[in-house]
Amino acid sequence: MSKIRLGLPSKGRLKDESIRMFASKNLNIKNTNSRNYFFNFEESDNFDGIFLHAREIIERLNDGTLDAGVSGLDLLMELPDEYQNNIKILKKLDFGFADLVIAVPNDWLDVQNIADLEEVSFEFKEKYNRRMRVATKYSKLTEDFLLSRGVTEFKIVGSLGATESYPFTGSAELITDITSTGSTLKENNLRIISDGKILKSSACLFVSKKFKGKELDIFK
Amino acid sequence: MSKALINKKNKENISKKILNIFKKKGFNFIDLDIVIDTDLLAQRSGEAFKKYALNFKDKSGKEISLRPDLTIATAIQYIQSKKKGTEKLSYFGSAFRLNKKRDLNVFDQIGCEIINSKSSPEYLILSTILSVFQKLKKTEIVLNDLGLFQNLINSLNLPQRWKLRLIRHYSRKEYFDELLKRLDTNYDLDNEKIKIDYDRLEELKKMDIDKVIGGRTVEEIIERFQKKIKDPRDNFNGSRSVKIIKDFLKLKVPLGKSGNVIKKFVEKNNLKIKNINQTLSKFNNLNKKLGSKQDIIFDAKFGRETQYYTGLAFSICKQNKELARGGEYNNLIKTLGGKQTPAFGAAINLNQLI
Numbered sequence: 001m002s003k004i005r006l007g008l009p010s011k012g013r014l015k016d017e018s019i020r021m022f023a024s025k026n027l028n029i030k031n032t033n034s035r036n037y038f039f040n041f042e043e044s045d046n047f048d049g050i051f052l053h054a055r056e057i058i059e060r061l062n063d064g065t066l067d068a069g070v071s072g073l074d075l076l077m078e079l080p081d082e083y084q085n086n087i088k089i090l091k092k093l094d095f096g097f098a099d100l101v102i103a104v105p106n107d108w109l110d111v112q113n114i115a116d117l118e119e120v121s122f123e124f125k126e127k128y129n130r131r132m133r134v135a136t137k138y139s140k141l142t143e144d145f146l147l148s149r150g151v152t153e154f155k156i157v158g159s160l161g162a163t164e165s166y167p168f169t170g171s172a173e174l175i176t177d178i179t180s181t182g183s184t185l186k187e188n189n190l191r192i193i194s195d196g197k198i199l200k201s202s203a204c205l206f207v208s209k210k211f212k213g214k215e216l217d218i219f220k
Numbered sequence: 221m222s223k224a225l226i227n228k229k230n231k232e233n234i235s236k237k238i239l240n241i242f243k244k245k246g247f248n249f250i251d252l253d254i255v256i257d258t259d260l261l262a263q264r265s266g267e268a269f270k271k272y273a274l275n276f277k278d279k280s281g282k283e284i285s286l287r288p289d290l291t292i293a294t295a296i297q298y299i300q301s302k303k304k305g306t307e308k309l310s311y312f313g314s315a316f317r318l319n320k321k322r323d324l325n326v327f328d329q330i331g332c333e334i335i336n337s338k339s340s341p342e343y344l345i346l347s348t349i350l351s352v353f354q355k356l357k358k359t360e361i362v363l364n365d366l367g368l369f370q371n372l373i374n375s376l377n378l379p380q381r382w383k384l385r386l387i388r389h390y391s392r393k394e395y396f397d398e399l400l401k402r403l404d405t406n407y408d409l410d411n412e413k414i415k416i417d418y419d420r421l422e423e424l425k426k427m428d429i430d431k432v433i434g435g436r437t438v439e440e441i442i443e444r445f446q447k448k449i450k451d452p453r454d455n456f457n458g459s460r461s462v463k464i465i466k467d468f469l470k471l472k473v474p475l476g477k478s479g480n481v482i483k484k485f486v487e488k489n490n491l492k493i494k495n496i497n498q499t500l501s502k503f504n505n506l507n508k509k510l511g512s513k514q515d516i517i518f519d520a521k522f523g524r525e526t527q528y529y530t531g532l533a534f535s536i537c538k539q540n541k542e543l544a545r546g547g548e549y550n551n552l553i554k555t556l557g558g559k560q561t562p563a564f565g566a567a568i569n570l571n572q573l574i
Contacts, residue, residue, distance in 0.1 A: 150388075
């Protein structure tokens with residue numbers, strides 16, 4: 001029987017929580033150290049493990065070089081629909097909670113909800129002859145959500161980090177970002193609009209749709 | 221000879237004949253660019269169009285799109301030519317669009333457009349297109365005036381923000397239906413939050429009104445907030461307006477009867493619709509000139525999916541196949557960067573004709 005190729009996040013809380021979750025099912029990693037990417041479990045020879053970046057885990061599940069892996073739901077949903085055709089969510093896990101939300105400058109007190117945003121975006125275009133810019137790391141999810149809510153007059157600005165700063169540096173007018181408590185947004189003088197939750201995300205145990213084994217059913 | 225090659229030859233032969241008809245009617249052929257600056261398209265219809273256009277990046281990172289529509293390509297060429305007088309133009313070529321599954325559909329179109337006409341161009345365009353189909357029997361024209369819908373909305377007892385919203389999203393059927401549901405329940409303002417924001421408004425008023433916050437000035441934010449709270453919130457009857465809109469969109473009658481039907485509808489709902497007489501007289505004229513040879517149907521919801529139509533829009537069909545489609549697009553040239561210019565045109569779908 002071929003071994004299950006398993007990918008776990010290589011750093012941070014996602015890594016720690018993933019290791020803890022497997023340990024709770026009596027699967028303890030035996031040969032981990034900070035420099036070694038590969039691991040096995042003390043209690044089972046059925047797995048060949050590898051620590052990878054959470055985004056990389058999704059890529060490898062999609063191309064079939066991993067059978068299972070832990071990563072964020074947001075990362076899967078942001079990729080083209082084809083990825084969802086190849087990857088199945090085996091279980092939504094109780095860690096890595098975060099929401100992808102729309103946030104506007106706190107002082108935009110006339111903007112409470114998407115309907116306001118839609119109206120302001122049209123007015124902005126009429127006044128300044130350009131579209132409002134939305135800074136985000138999640139361009140696909142943001143674009144789909146805004147279009148589905150009637151906000152068509154916007155332009156995505158790709159961000160690699162410190163997205164919260166964009167509205168105050170002139171690089172964008174509003175943002176979408178992932179947040180778990182909302183405190184970073186608040187500290188940066190941003191406010192989540194009332195119906196602006198794009199995605200409720202958490203860590204998930206994903207399996208490749210080609211994987212037919214039953215070994216991971218203990219997590220269901 | 222392969223079927224595809226025969227098809228291609230057929231298309232070329234037919235297009236030559238059609239272009240000849242257009243030429244005799246005074247339309248000059250123009251060769252249109254196959255790629256369009258994506259920013260120009262987005263400027264017109266926002267990000268939404270990207271869903272159905274095929275987009276690329278050139279070596280400098282600039283986004284370009286294969287033309288999704290030949291009318292847009294004609295309008296762009298008109299702007300670039302910097303001509304000022306009336307232009308009667310014809311074209312032939314392919315338009316490229318993605319469907320919902322993101323598969324590419326290629327439409328071979330041949331069409332004619334009148335830009336910046338001083339007189340009403342609808343009869344000339346309609347009769348030109350109809351002359352192409354004169355040998356075909358049982359063709360039918362479906363017709364509407366999208367300006368009528370806009371004027372209907374403006375006649376309703378609704379807050380201004382709702383009127384704008386309904387007009388802006390009329391072309392997006394699914395979202396428009398969702399808006400009607402929301403209008404029925406008056407959902408879009410959170411009165412609790414407004415109370416909190418009243419306090420914050422006082423703070424904002426103390427700030428420099430020219431200060432820019434997220435691309436908007438303090439003055440702009442205060443102005444919109446005050447406008448919003450003055451706009452009637454709970455004391456308008458959304459359901460009544462929703463019913464009127466839904467009933468209006470169901471109107472579908474022979475053009476000859478449309479005048480009476482629309483007048484009755486207006487009376488029944490006690491509406492005062494701007495320019496209603498001009499619209500009905502336009503319908504009456506077209507019916508007099510074309511109605512004896514041709515079935516013409518007025519359909520109040522026709523043409524809504526083409527975002528740039530502003531007035532009269534029509535389709536010529538035979539046995540449920542759409543052979544040609546056209547309409548008035550008076551704002552397109554302006555939104556693409558030109559001056560406000562009236563325009564009217566139509567395109568024949570060669571794929572359906574062959």
